[in-house]
Amino acid sequence: MAAAARDRAAIFAALGDETRLLLIAKLCSGQPHSISELTLDSKLTRQAITKHLxxxxxxxxxxxxxxxxxxxxxxxxxxxxxxxxYLDIVSEQWDQALARLKSFVED
Amino acid sequence: MAAAARDRAAIFAALGDETRLLLIAKLCSGQPHSISELTLDSKLTRQAITKHLxxxxxxxxxxxxxxxxxxxxxxxxxxxxxxxxYLDIVSEQWDQALARLKSFVED
DNA sequence: GTATTATGCAACCTGGAGGTTGCAGGACAT
DNA sequence: ATGTCCTGCAACCTCCAGGTTGCATAATAC
Structure with a gap:
């Protein structure tokens, strides 16, 4: 179940596009939307939206x-x-690193 | 200060690569690393690592x-x-949508 | 039955991401 | 002073992401 680095990179990559973030903003509000509906809110072609989806x-x-x-x-x-x-883990590692550095300096 | 959608997409895009996630994993542990050091852990060229950085x-x-x-x-x-x-906001919107749906069904 | 609407598929184009190689230059050791 | 190590710059290559257009097809409307 613990997603591999490849999977995480794929998810991040999918989120790394402004058009797709807009699609997510529409869809995470609960109501499902058809491709045509989603195309209306965009300046792009239906085919482009289809590919993003x-x-x-x-x-x-x-x-x-x-x-x-x-x-x-x-x-x-x-x-x-x-x-x-994943972001929580990275943040935690960073915080622990800072804590180690701090305790080292204080010695 | 509130980052625009473009900035968020840029951050996600930067994280959307396995090699870069590995670099982050090394660097978020506290110790700074030179380009050559980071290249040693990878099968790629120093130039490739430089570009990723x-x-x-x-x-x-x-x-x-x-x-x-x-x-x-x-x-x-x-x-x-x-x-x-940002991910917290999206999750919250989704949860609220589910809550609205649930209360609607229960009516 | 015919027109309209929603989608799917395929071909095509363009730009940039990811990677390599080669060379030049600054910093360090001896 | 010379050789070595670390980096930067530039040219080049390949491949795919993002986008378009055109046509075909299933489902609805009238």
Whole structure:
């Protein structure tokens, strides 16, 4: 279950695009949105939005559900939790390093 | 101070590479490392590592300090804190959305 | 049945990310 | 003073991310 470095890098990479962050902002508010709806809020083509959604889906951040002739995408919180844990670990290591440095100086 | 979406995307993009995550892992443990030292742990060229360090530096995650003939890089925690806050906001929005859905169903 | 709407697929283009090699220059040891 | 070590710069290569256009197809509306 403990995601490998590759997986984390993939999640970060999926978040490393402004358009995709905007898509996440829309989808994490609860309501699923179809591709066409998401395209309306953007200056890009429907195909571009589709590709961005695929990137997010491959990272596990969203998933699509067929609903008749349209495909609704909804948010998936697990990957964000995963990298949040990772950021916590890094911060903790850094804080411990600072603490060691401080106690060394005070000796 | 409140980072724009572009800045966050840049930070995420900088973290979206396995090699750079490894560099961060080394540097967040406290001790600064020179480019040559960091190259030894990798299968890549010194130039490749240099480029990765520049990407991290442009995102504000590390900074380099000249020390004689070598340049030591050290970790910088602010950007990670920044995106951690962002992830908290997204999670909170999602939780609130779930809560609204739950209370709606229970009516 | 026909028109419209939502999506999928494929080809294509462009720029930049990631990587290498080669050379030049500053700093250190002896 | 000379050789060695660490770094910077520049040119180059390859490949894929991001974006577009055009056409095909399934589902809804009328």
């Amino acid at each position: 695929r990137v997010l889906q491959r990272a596990g951040i969203v998933h699509g559900v067929r609903a008749g002739r349209e495909k609704r995408f909804e948010f998936d919180p697990e990957p964000m939790q995963e990298i949040k844990q | 520049r990407v991290l530096q442009r995102a504000g995650i590390v900074h380099g300090v000249r020390a004689g003939r070598e340049k030591r890089f050290e970790f910088d925690p602010e950007p990670m804190q920044e995106i951690k806050q």
